[in-house]
Amino acid sequence: MKDQNKVTFSRRSFIRTSALASGGLLIGFNFLTACEETAKPPVDISKLNFNEFNAFIEIADNGYVTIYSPNPEIGQGVKTSMPMIIAEELDVPWEHVSVKQGDLDTKNFQRQVAGGSQSIRFGWDALRQTGATAKQMLINAAAAKWAVDASTCKAADGIITNANGDTLGYGDVVNEAAGLEVPEDVSLKSPQDYKIIGKDAINVDMEKIITGQPLFGLDYTSEGMFYVSVARPPAFGQKISSFDATATKAVNGVSEVVQFGDKIAVLASSTWAAMKGKKVLQIEWTSDGNLENTSDHNDELNKILDRKNLDVRREDGNVEKAFAEADKIIERTYESPFLPHNCMEPMNFYANITEEKVHLVGPIQTPAGTARRIANLINRNEEDIHLEMTRMGGGFGRRLYGDFALEAAEISNLTKKPVKVVFSREDDMAAGIYRPAIKYRIKASLKDGKVTAYHLKEAAINSNMYGLIPHFFPAGAIENYKVESGNYRSNITTGAWRAPYTNFLAFAEQSFFDELANELNVDAVQLRLDLLSNVEDGKDPNIQYSAKRMIDTIKLAAEKGKWGKTNANTYQGFAAYYSHNTHVAEVVDITLNNGQPKIEKVTVAVDCGIVVNPTGAKNQIEGGVIDGIGHAMYGDFSFEEGKPNDVNFNTYRLIRMRETPIVETHFVENELSPTGLGEPGLPPAGGALANAIRNATGQILTKQPFIKELNTRKTDLTI
Amino acid sequence: MSSFNLKVNGNKVSVTADDDTPLLWVLRDELNLVGTKYGCGIGQCGACTVHVDGVAMRSCSIPASRLTDSDITTIEGLASDKLSPVQEAWKELDVPQCGYCQAGQIMTATSFLKQNPSPDNEEIRSAMHGNLCRCASYNRIEKAVALAAKKMS
Ligand code: FES
Ligand code: FES
Numbered sequence: 001m002k003d004q005n006k007v008t009f010s011r012r013s014f015i016r017t018s019a020l021a022s023g024g025l026l027i028g029f030n031f032l033t034a035c036e037e038t039a040k041p042p043v044d045i046s047k048l049n050f051n052e053f054n055a056f057i058e059i060a061d062n063g064y065v066t067i068y069s070p071n072p073e074i075g076q077g078v079k080t081s082m083p084m085i086i087a088e089e090l091d092v093p094w095e096h097v098s099v100k101q102g103d104l105d106t107k108n109f110q111r112q113v114a115g116g117s118q119s120i121r122f123g124w125d126a127l128r129q130t131g132a133t134a135k136q137m138l139i140n141a142a143a144a145k146w147a148v149d150a151s152t153c154k155a156a157d158g159i160i161t162n163a164n165g166d167t168l169g170y171g172d173v174v175n176e177a178a179g180l181e182v183p184e185d186v187s188l189k190s191p192q193d194y195k196i197i198g199k200d201a202i203n204v205d206m207e208k209i210i211t212g213q214p215l216f217g218l219d220y221t222s223e224g225m226f227y228v229s230v231a232r233p234p235a236f237g238q239k240i241s242s243f244d245a246t247a248t249k250a251v252n253g254v255s256e257v258v259q260f261g262d263k264i265a266v267l268a269s270s271t272w273a274a275m276k277g278k279k280v281l282q283i284e285w286t287s288d289g290n291l292e293n294t295s296d297h298n299d300e301l302n303k304i305l306d307r308k309n310l311d312v313r314r315e316d317g318n319v320e321k322a323f324a325e326a327d328k329i330i331e332r333t334y335e336s337p338f339l340p341h342n343c344m345e346p347m348n349f350y351a352n353i354t355e356e357k358v359h360l361v362g363p364i365q366t367p368a369g370t371a372r373r374i375a376n377l378i379n380r381n382e383e384d385i386h387l388e389m390t391r392m393g394g395g396f397g398r399r400l401y402g403d404f405a406l407e408a409a410e411i412s413n414l415t416k417k418p419v420k421v422v423f424s425r426e427d428d429m430a431a432g433i434y435r436p437a438i439k440y441r442i443k444a445s446l447k448d449g450k451v452t453a454y455h456l457k458e459a460a461i462n463s464n465m466y467g468l469i470p471h472f473f474p475a476g477a478i479e480n481y482k483v484e485s486g487n488y489r490s491n492i493t494t495g496a497w498r499a500p501y502t503n504f505l506a507f508a509e510q511s512f513f514d515e516l517a518n519e520l521n522v523d524a525v526q527l528r529l530d531l532l533s534n535v536e537d538g539k540d541p542n543i544q545y546s547a548k549r550m551i552d553t554i555k556l557a558a559e560k561g562k563w564g565k566t567n568a569n570t571y572q573g574f575a576a577y578y579s580h581n582t583h584v585a586e587v588v589d590i591t592l593n594n595g596q597p598k599i600e601k602v603t604v605a606v607d608c609g610i611v612v613n614p615t616g617a618k619n620q621i622e623g624g625v626i627d628g629i630g631h632a633m634y635g636d637f638s639f640e641e642g643k644p645n646d647v648n649f650n651t652y653r654l655i656r657m658r659e660t661p662i663v664e665t666h667f668v669e670n671e672l673s674p675t676g677l678g679e680p681g682l683p684p685a686g687g688a689l690a691n692a693i694r695n696a697t698g699q700i701l702t703k704q705p706f707i708k709e710l711n712t713r714k715t716d717l718t719i
Numbered sequence: 720m721s722s723f724n725l726k727v728n729g730n731k732v733s734v735t736a737d738d739d740t741p742l743l744w745v746l747r748d749e750l751n752l753v754g755t756k757y758g759c760g761i762g763q764c765g766a767c768t769v770h771v772d773g774v775a776m777r778s779c780s781i782p783a784s785r786l787t788d789s790d791i792t793t794i795e796g797l798a799s800d801k802l803s804p805v806q807e808a809w810k811e812l813d814v815p816q817c818g819y820c821q822a823g824q825i826m827t828a829t830s831f832l833k834q835n836p837s838p839d840n841e842e843i844r845s846a847m848h849g850n851l852c853r854c855a856s857y858n859r860i861e862k863a864v865a866l867a868a869k870k871m872s
Binding site for chain 1 (some may be wrong): 737753758764790797818849
């Protein structure tokens with residue numbers, strides 16, 4: 001296991017201070033060095049210049065603290081949890097802290113990304129160092145005022161105390177502190193002394209959310225702004241051949257209709273007028289005949305699975321030999337459809353491009369990359385760009401892609417007007433960057449009561465599992481092991497969707513383990529523990545899950561979830577999965593209602609290191625688990641002639657209140673560096689549910705969504 | 720386009736809009752009351768829920784021009800000088816994740832609790848079933864409605 005505490009910083013290079021004009025201390029620092037999804041440890045922090053700082057702490061002369069958080073907030077809670085870490089080391093009462101979303105500064109847009117559940121993981125060291133450094137400067141200033149040695153002074157709760165018992169508030173010394181050198185060596189608190197970390201802190205935007213104040217991109221307006229509805233090709237593979245905007249221009253409020261590429265923008269004085277105008281556009285679409293169907297994808301993916309040689313991602317031992325010598329071979333193919341993200345707030349973005357500047361406002365998970373792409377697109381300097389980030393009404397990966405922001409920029413550039421592009425739900429679902437349809441085929445051999453080989457093939461649309469995923473469990477636990485992948489190139493756009501690849505891979509593997517347990521006649525939880533006992537932590541640098549942490553997590557879930565100890569009408573399913581540096585195990589309890597599963601409860605054990613904000617952490621797990629169950633049960637999305645079959649919630653089914661289980665979350669207690677929680681709760685949920693359904697009905701589910709499988713087999717369900 | 724008067728959060732306002740314009744867009748684009756959210760436009764998600772004469776309605780599916788005689792309350796009008804019990808419950812239980820659906824959830828819960836001040840869990844689940852939360856904060860919504868009922872009794 002990698003120890004993330006052992007990161008060295010040069011504080012001089014990543015913290016700078018100055019006096020505030022209004023009185024007080026301003027501390028600039030680089031909030032993060034590596035929030036990119038392809039996470040690198042924050043070692044290059046020393047190479048950054050002052051002007052690359054993207055976060056600031058203001059300590060006013062009344063001792064109140066404002067933290068400008070640069071990281072985009074998509075609902076994962078970092079706008080609350082990251083400032084908590086600073087406040088902890090700075091040692092101020094949480095009630096004296098306010099948090100503001102920082103803008104994307106044109107010079108500083110390297111590192112602001114929300115994705116991959118990495119914000120907390122990489123922020124941890126930098127944030128603690130910054131808070132502790134600021135605290136030390138305040139102590140140094142107070143010591144100078146008292147003419148005593150700083151080492152005889154202490155600070156807590158915003159107050160500095162010397163050996164005589166004299167006290168000064170942070171506010172009393174901020175102006176002096178602003179003129180001091182940044183200290184090199186500061187000590188960090190030990191976790192037992194935490195006062196803020198580990199305590200519940202409610203969402204910092206709470207009041208605004210529950211009273212309906214403007215917060216989101218869709219809420220943003222500016223003087224003279226035009227609302228824009230965009231007509232895009234209804235099917236992937238289509239292009240515009242001609243259009244007639246006569247009827248559109250006759251709609252009250254519509255002011256302009258412009259074509260850009262294969263899209264048409266309708267500008268209007270209200271969202272409604274823009275949407276109405278778009279509906280009556282007469283457009284002729286053409287295609288070169290390349291309109292794809294889900295049934296074709298099915299065939300193509302099967303062909304890939306049948307191929308002998310795919311791209312080998314990890315190989316241990318010799319699977320072929322083990323299969324040849326096996327007592328028994330088990331093979332199963334799993335399949336999942338495309339999925340749209342369906343953020344509750346549809347995609348939208350504001351752009352106002354003038355000679356002087358480029359003003360962009362909206363919800364985006366990748367402000368830096370998007371600003372750069374826009375600069376290229378409209379041929380402007382990055383320095384001209386000012387991008388303001390709004391709170392995001394969900395992300396799930398969709399807002400990593402700046403397509404909607406680029407549209408807004410292009411339209412504003414063409415029309416020379418301030419515009420806000422607003423996707424209707426139909427636009428949002430039909431112009432998606434979907435979770436790709438994927439199939440897995442897993443084959444395992446059993447010999448003398450042991451799993452001797454494991455061979456997994458992945459066939460996916462457009463791209464394959466990335467990074468260290470091929471080295472996730474059971475890599476390292478089975479002697480002969482092979483993962484290979486291949487893909488089929490489609491013109492349907494695909495991308496990251498909450499817990500990319502593992503959101504489905506975990507279901508396939510965790511269901512498969514239950515079949516193995518069944519064959520071997522061992523308890524499903526025991527099988528996982530047995531396999532984990534083969535793994536030696538730290539031996540293989542590619543294997544980043546910890547067998548020890550996983551075993552502890554599994555045991556906690558089994559204990560709290562009363563594994564194997566429920567009443568006769570309750571059926572259980574188990575799954576455990578490591579992703580995004582966090583270990584998670586889940587026990588699902590279901591009952592049967594006319595042969596249909598009713599999901600009662602999910603007991604979750606999580607090892608995410610130190611839990612910074614328990615209420616926020618639990619919220620993420622509850623959401624991730626229910627999201628995982630919802631999409632495994634109901635998520636279905638298919639294409640005919642390049643066109644999606646569903647474009648709104650009347651036919652596309654999302655999980656709703658009556659279908660949700662109660663989620664109970666338990667954390668493994670330790671003092672290890674915190675890891676992310678936005679995604680890891682999701683992957684095990686589908687597998688645990690499938691295993692519970694199998695235990696209840698004997699039905700082995702291999703295809704998502706389960707509801708479709710269960711309905712087609714309805715007559716077979718007997719209990 | 721026609722001009723008509725509406726009563727929103729106790730205030731008389733005059734609006735100029737096409738007769739078919741849904742209340743949602745009048746609130747958001749004309750009156751700058753953006754707390755009421757757009758999620759689907761077809762009455763399926765509940766993000767746009769407001770009260771019309773005290774009853775929860777989907778503002779995306781009613782033309783504003785038909786509501787000239789009604790009292791309309793939006794999320795902005797729910798708290799007077801202090802938060803309503805439902806809002807208090809939401810805060811206490813730290814319900815929101817992204818927060819986008821929550822105005823609609825709170826409006827649905829508020830009108831439901833008026834009709835059924837002491838609901839059991841099944842009744843809460845049924846009452847809230849029509850409001851989608853993509854972040855799946857359902858467990859906390861369920862608990863918050865129960866807590867709000869307790870606060871009001
Ligand atoms: S926007 Fe009205 S119900 Fe979805
Ligand atoms: S909190 Fe995000 S949709 Fe409900």
